Amino acid sequence: MVLKSVGIVGLGLMGGSLGLSLRHFLPKAKFIGYDHNKTHTKDAISLKLVDRITTNLDDIFECELIILAIPVDGIIDILKNIKSIGQNCTIIDLGSTKKQICESIPENIRKNFVATHPMTGTEKHGPTAAFDGLYKNKTVVLCDVEQSGKIQLELVEQIYKNLEMNIIYMDSNSHDKHAAFISHMPHAISYALANSVMKQEDPKSIIALAGGGFRDMSRIAKSSPVMWESIFKQNKTNVLESIKYFIKELEIFEELLENEDYDGLRVWMSDANKIHDIL
């Protein structure tokens, strides 16, 4: 694979880690970074996530590969404001929602764009959270690929294969429904769990007892509110619907326990156990 220039918009965990990982098989490419946050650009240079920083998005638009690694609202803003890019230029985003993004791409650059969602991340953010290996052996969803150009799609597939990722194809509508259950709702739950403990009289005494279970359940409650605001906004309907299903399950639990139906409770828990046969 030969690419001369890669432009990364957003030098946080996702964009920064991708910069680090791509260098392994794009040793000759120049990596140019763009980020509103000046501390981030400084950190990105000192951590060698990119080769140089630009404050002019036009420098990014001149790159052969453009990576949009910013909150999903920002992705839509940038896509709408692209004035001119090369015919063979490839643009990808790494956003957690796909439908509104796919719907908002201007027609003249539709073939240049490949919508992707790497199912990876940590609760940390910013360039200092970036690490080589974030993408390895993880799943990435490619959406509405029939609308992308052939060379663009092949390049993106090659990139994710080189990163040793498992590629799944899906229409953006199904993606957003599935992502609500597997990622967006779990984040809402984790935030709610953290808040329910924090609002007790003496949260410190409760948290002093935290073991691995609670740590795991509350880990993603550390996620960035700015990033998650725009995910929840773009996937509002699916998120609210998935939460209805979840609350229904929790009400089943409450009813079984309230009625002391312990046989039923055991069956309900055994049903939940089965997720690990396919997870």
Added chain:
Amino acid sequence: MVLKSVGIVGLGLMGGSLGLSLRHFLPKAKFIGYDHNKTHTKDAISLKLVDRITTNLDDIFECELIILAIPVDGIIDILKNIKSIGQNCTIIDLGSTKKQICESIPENIRKNFVATHPMTGTEKHGPTAAFDGLYKNKTVVLCDVEQSGKIQLELVEQIYKNLEMNIIYMDSNSHDKHAAFISHMPHAISYALANSVMKQEDPKSIIALAGGGFRDMSRIAKSSPVMWESIFKQNKTNVLESIKYFIKELEIFEELLENEDYDGLRVWMSDANKIHDIL
């Protein structure tokens, strides 16, 4: 520390791991194991969790240190049926609830008993899940210690210190309230999350997208239904109350999103972020 005999009732993850860990500083003690499950007793011997197996609980009651590492209902049954033990004998349990257990100890052996809850575990169970190091650097709660005998309490404190555990003291009532929030409710949430996904039309397509967040959130949904049935049973009131608080938070999230109050949503998420300042 010198102990000649340790009896462990229940040779699963908790009891088995304790057997392994105690040997480091009790090299001369004989470890005797008891378990209803014959596969467990075989495994426990081949994994050297204990030195020998007995099918007679009286052999356990002759030990200097008795460890009850079985579901919390079973702990109460055993405590009620202890006929005679030595005056200096020490009995501990490792159960996740404490109030009903503390209330059910017969008066004649109250001083022999120290109620403990090590805040550790994994979603796995059985002797094959046991490992040396499960207890290291974890927190253990000792409850109602003023009712335990002096030598018994000192022995138990010494044991947990040797295991490099952080000891917290609490009355059993407060323990059960706190444990509901930090452990029991999170388990109910994890089971409910797993079930809400499993009951969708095509759970496999959803689960194919699972990243680290969902894996963490659903990990404890693999926990043993038999064990958790009796925990939920014994801590019913506190568990149901904590779930009310949690659902209230989730309803706040729903309302903010429904009303597109994104400023409010960001504040609510930032509040949740704060748990990690004390966790």
